Structure formats: C-alpha cells, structure tokens
Amino acid sequence: MRLDKINRNILSLLQSDARITNQQLAEKVSLSPSSCLNRVKKLEQAGLIGPYIGVVNLERACRSVMAIITVKLQDQSTEGFQNFLSCANDIPELVECYTVSGGFDMFLRVAAADMTRYNQIVDQLLDIIPGKVNLSSHIVLSTDKPFRGYALDSLLEE
Template sequence: MGKTPRKLDRTDLKILSLLQTEGRITNLKLAEKVGLSPSPCLERVKRLEAAGYINRYSAEIDLDLLCRNVLVFAEVTLKNQRGEDYERFETVIAKIPEIIEAYSIGGGYDYLLKFVCGDVRDYQILSEKMINSDVGIDKFFSHIVIKPVKAYRGMPLAHLIDKDTNPSVILS
C-alpha cells in the first residue's frame, strides 16, 4: 500500500536538507539549527522517517584515499525495446557491483550507467563481458571521468519545492 505524503512545512524541509548533508548531526545540533527544542525535533525526524521521506543514512567514502579507481559513465542502447528485454537487462546489471547507479533514459539511448572500477583495464574487461553476453546490448558508449567538477551534495529541496524560487536568478 502506498504512503500518503503529508504536507511538509519549512522546518521539515530544513531538517531534511540538513540530514542529507550532515547525517551524523546530533539531535541537539539539528534542533538548534532548525529553531526547535530537542524533543519536538526528534519527533519530527521520526515522523519523516516513518512517512518514508528519509530512506536511509549513510557515509560518504573518499574512494581516492582507499584505492586507485576510475569513474565511467556508459550510454547503453538495447537491441530490442520490449518489456522483457528491459527486465532482463535490469536484472543483470543489478548484480554487477561496479555499476553503482543506473537510469532508464528517454531519448537517444536506453540506459545511463555509472561504473566505478579499479582502473580503465578493469572497466574494459567488464564492459566487453557485458557487450558479449546475452543481455541484449546493441550500442555501448563509454565516457571516462577526468575529474569531478561538482559532486552530489544532496537534493536542492528549496529550489525544487518552493514555487517562488526562480532558477534563472542563479544564472544571472
């Protein structure tokens, strides 16, 4: 059964914005930053979790400190455009740990995949296995990331939700 979203106020949005960038913030600090006392703040966080607005908490790992790695985006087009072809492809890629994100895309290709591999050679071996497998790939274009320019730092909640926000002001 689907969850019915409840109307969120500005305090809820502040809580969500802070938690997505500071997941380890204490309830006391969170309450201070959003202008609540600790108990009502904790109640709001629990309600947001129960309502499904907060899916999980995680840590952002600096992979460059741990090991050598390469980040690659791949555009994939399938040979056939039937539902079972999409399902088969999605089932296979869900099992490949090096694919860290995957999106079904409308437009010039079917999927955008984000890979992280040890190096370009590892990526080449993996991509060749995928292309040569019976997963239905027609076209496979790779884009190796030279350097990240802007990393993900959370959803821009104020700009997405506040209808008075004008994105063109940012670009002026």
C-alpha cells in the first residue's frame, strides 16, 4: 500500500490518539469524513494499523513485578525456536517476546502479580525449554521512558 503524505499523517494522528473521532481526523488531514474513513479502513485492511488497545498504567492500577528476561537457547534450530515460542505464548504474563541478535536469542517482558508468581513463570520457562538454557532476569525498577509510539515522521520519510 502506498503511504502518501495524508496516509502518513493519518497514521501519526491515530498513533497519538486512537480515540480521535473520524470527523476530527478528517478535519486534521483536510479530507471529507467519508474519504478519511475509507483511507482508515484501507490502512486497517492492509494491516498497517490495529489492534486498538488501551494502555493500562500498572503502577497506578495494581502492585506488580515487571521484569526483562533474556534467553539463550541451546537448540538453535528453527524448530527449537518455534517450540519455545508456542509454549511461551501460553503464559499470559509474558507480554512481549522478541527474537534478537547478539549474546542471547530472546528478549522477554513479563508483568507478574508478585515475586512468587514471577518465580513460577521462570520455572515454567525453564520447564518448557528442552536442553540447556541460559536465562537471565532483570527486574524493572522504573520505567523512565515508556513506549509512546514510533517516530513515524522520520521512519516514513519519502
């Protein structure tokens, strides 16, 4: 899909406020509401936007333990990675998982209710990984710059 200036502007505006009305969005990008809605639907169908979610501030909502876990798998095969990922997807507290290059293979972000549950998750991860594994935990002390969206202006330059 072609991302012209208007589409890039729509993406940027929706990223900063997913609850903006179609009328407001249309005004900001200088389109009619129907034309704007058609563009948004095409962007959604192309998989460029969505799902729309509300970001919960866990620090205000509840007590929790946030941790980053790095994983080094012994089994470096595609099947080894797929087996790990299919099992990891069954852990609801595992909120993000990245396959990365460098000194470890996976970067996981976990949000657990408390340290007891966090330890259970670590044990569960160790149980699902066949063979030797190097797992390193890093408890998040503070979130100094939370994710607020991508720098679309520089990433989507023509």
